[in-house]
Amino acid sequence: MSAASTPSRALRGRLWRLLSRLASLKLTLAILVLLAVGVVAAYLSDTRTVWALVLPLTLCAINLMAAIASNGIFRRQLPLLVFHLCLLALIVLVALGRMTYLKGQLELTDGTWFEGQLSAVEAGPWHFGRLDQVRFASDGFRIDYDPGMRRGPTRNAVRFLDASGAVGQAVIGDQTPLTLCGYRFYTSHNKGFAPTFAWTPAGGAGSVTGSVHLPAYPLHEYRQARNWRLPESGIEAWTMLQFDGALIDPERADEFKLPAEHVLVLRVGDRRWTLQPGQYVVLPGGRLTYQGLRAWMGYTVFYDWTIPWLLAAAVSATVALGWHFWRKFASQPWDGVEVPDGDGNA
Amino acid sequence: MLEAQQLWAAVLAYVLAGSGAIFGVVLRRNWQRLILGLMVLGLACHTASIVVRWDRLGHGPFITMFEILSSNVWSLMLAFTIAYWRLPAIRPSAAVVMPILFLMMGWLLMTSPKAGHFPPTYHTTWLFIHIGFGKVFLGAVLVAVGLSGVVLMRATVWGRDRFQRLPADGRLDELAYRCMALGFIFETLMLIAGAIWAQDAWGRYWAWDPLETWAFVTWLTLAFALHARATSRLSPQAASWLVVAVFVIAFLTFFGVPFVSTSPHKGAV
Numbered sequence A: 001m002s003a004a005s006t007p008s009r010a011l012r013g014r015l016w017r018l019l020s021r022l023a024s025l026k027l028t029l030a031i032l033v034l035l036a037v038g039v040v041a042a043y044l045s046d047t048r049t050v051w052a053l054v055l056p057l058t059l060c061a062i063n064l065m066a067a068i069a070s071n072g073i074f075r076r077q078l079p080l081l082v083f084h085l086c087l088l089a090l091i092v093l094v095a096l097g098r099m100t101y102l103k104g105q106l107e108l109t110d111g112t113w114f115e116g117q118l119s120a121v122e123a124g125p126w127h128f129g130r131l132d133q134v135r136f137a138s139d140g141f142r143i144d145y146d147p148g149m150r151r152g153p154t155r156n157a158v159r160f161l162d163a164s165g166a167v168g169q170a171v172i173g174d175q176t177p178l179t180l181c182g183y184r185f186y187t188s189h190n191k192g193f194a195p196t197f198a199w200t201p202a203g204g205a206g207s208v209t210g211s212v213h214l215p216a217y218p219l220h221e222y223r224q225a226r227n228w229r230l231p232e233s234g235i236e237a238w239t240m241l242q243f244d245g246a247l248i249d250p251e252r253a254d255e256f257k258l259p260a261e262h263v264l265v266l267r268v269g270d271r272r273w274t275l276q277p278g279q280y281v282v283l284p285g286g287r288l289t290y291q292g293l294r295a296w297m298g299y300t301v302f303y304d305w306t307i308p309w310l311l312a313a314a315v316s317a318t319v320a321l322g323w324h325f326w327r328k329f330a331s332q333p334w335d336g337v338e339v340p341d342g343d344g345n346a
Numbered sequence B: 001m002l003e004a005q006q007l008w009a010a011v012l013a014y015v016l017a018g019s020g021a022i023f024g025v026v027l028r029r030n031w032q033r034l035i036l037g038l039m040v041l042g043l044a045c046h047t048a049s050i051v052v053r054w055d056r057l058g059h060g061p062f063i064t065m066f067e068i069l070s071s072n073v074w075s076l077m078l079a080f081t082i083a084y085w086r087l088p089a090i091r092p093s094a095a096v097v098m099p100i101l102f103l104m105m106g107w108l109l110m111t112s113p114k115a116g117h118f119p120p121t122y123h124t125t126w127l128f129i130h131i132g133f134g135k136v137f138l139g140a141v142l143v144a145v146g147l148s149g150v151v152l153m154r155a156t157v158w159g160r161d162r163f164q165r166l167p168a169d170g171r172l173d174e175l176a177y178r179c180m181a182l183g184f185i186f187e188t189l190m191l192i193a194g195a196i197w198a199q200d201a202w203g204r205y206w207a208w209d210p211l212e213t214w215a216f217v218t219w220l221t222l223a224f225a226l227h228a229r230a231t232s233r234l235s236p237q238a239a240s241w242l243v244v245a246v247f248v249i250a251f252l253t254f255f256g257v258p259f260v261s262t263s264p265h266k267g268a269v
């Protein structure tokens, strides 16, 4: 035996012992308990407790890798190996998904295009998506209400630019998202009225059209007003929508609709106007025309490229486990439990 | 109303069957055929009641507490009746299982049968798939808990005497383990189907809402129980306590959480 091989063998022996220790099945049980405790702690806690899940999942991945590498049972039982490999894949995919996902919200006035801006966004540090290339427009929506103002199905007609740049059309809503560049856009329960204005600066430059999204309707039925700022001029304005009666009849089946008649109250400083569509007011720096009322729809957007892979791993895990148990139990039938005397009861 | 009469008839048949099972064990009588007959009769009446209501409201029993309890009593009774029919040797475990179902029936009869609102996100086949898998899962764990209950009661003098003729603890434990394995597969499928539905319905496949959280904790507990049994030498008693723990957590998840939370999962959108 050469002098060089002795330390390397000792080292290998030490590494193997470490691997076996990391692969301990008692550790697996402890990790499962730790994970359950972590889940409950994260659920009950108000503060961010990501570590309560990250720590046990990391330990679980190490434990799994060590066991797959060193435990002979995985060589002898293929289904068990496939199941645990799928579990490992699930942990890795969830981790990658958390690093690259995006979740956000946006509101869109009927007839206008989404151009990549979200009103709220939350994303993993490695999210490098192509949201800025996504284009779609809402062409209006219908929402049914059951008696008692219980919201029914939402159908939102949308136009979008597909990968080749051609305009496509679809109806989305509830369970049917619009999927573009991997981003899934869902209609939300947030929707309302959008008074639309044209602002024409005094200097003769072209006018700008924009909408004010009033608070969600019918959620904020009695708060149909808000402050906003005119483009560039910095003028503060306040707008309120007024109409008679309930738009959605609580007594019968009805649907979301724009008011047949309404007036719009506009206040700038201590001046106040009531406007009908087509009327305008002259303000310092330009002219503001009330063009009319439209609706806005709130959307949530979700991006996670791991979804199909997660599904594949989860289904494969279940099939492999079914296979494992099938092999394990097939050798002895379920009713193989002996009965002492025929139909014997105690 | 016809559907209420059918439900009362079903509960009466179940109660008679369950009482027969309990007194059969206590008095050492063999009324198994009669008990099986009553269970089947109860299931027939209960099925009719659910069908009549479904037809009247135009949706299945998934919305209100009344509907969820009713459909679960039905599916648990169905699961246990199949086990009772196919595995004659374990029939006396009905004396453990039926009191659990009595509890649910009492609760069911105290809840209001008023119709609820069918949320838009429930218009999907994933609802049926998700709920169907969940019912198989809970049914399998119920059978396991009956067997484990026998093992645990046999640790007492009274129980050893009453449940003497059932197969040995080791065999009961093996059967309970098989039910748990079956339950684990179906709970996994339930979670997968639920995630697919949640992705479609709420734009996220998992968000740790109270039901998702507790369903995952149940899944972990079940994984723990199976792992512990496969990797270390557990006594039938210890394994039985694990089965009971899984059942308690699963039961609280199914029937406790939906009624204390207003998360979208409950349908309150």
Ligand code: HEM
Binding pocket: A023, A024, A025, A028, A060, A061, A063, A064, A067, A068, A071, A073, A080, A084, A087, A321, A328, B181, B184, B223, B226, B227, B230, B231
């Ligand atoms: C959430 C994580 C896990 C779940 C849900 C899980 C689930 C399972 C299941 C259901 C079985 C089959 C038991 C049976 O045949 O009755 C099993 C067996 C096994 N698992 Fe896991 N497991 C997990 C994590 C791990 C980890 C981290 C390890 C690494 C040590 C591991 C190692 C094993 C081994 C060696 C067996 C074979 C046991 C035997 O039949 O003797 N598992 N696991």
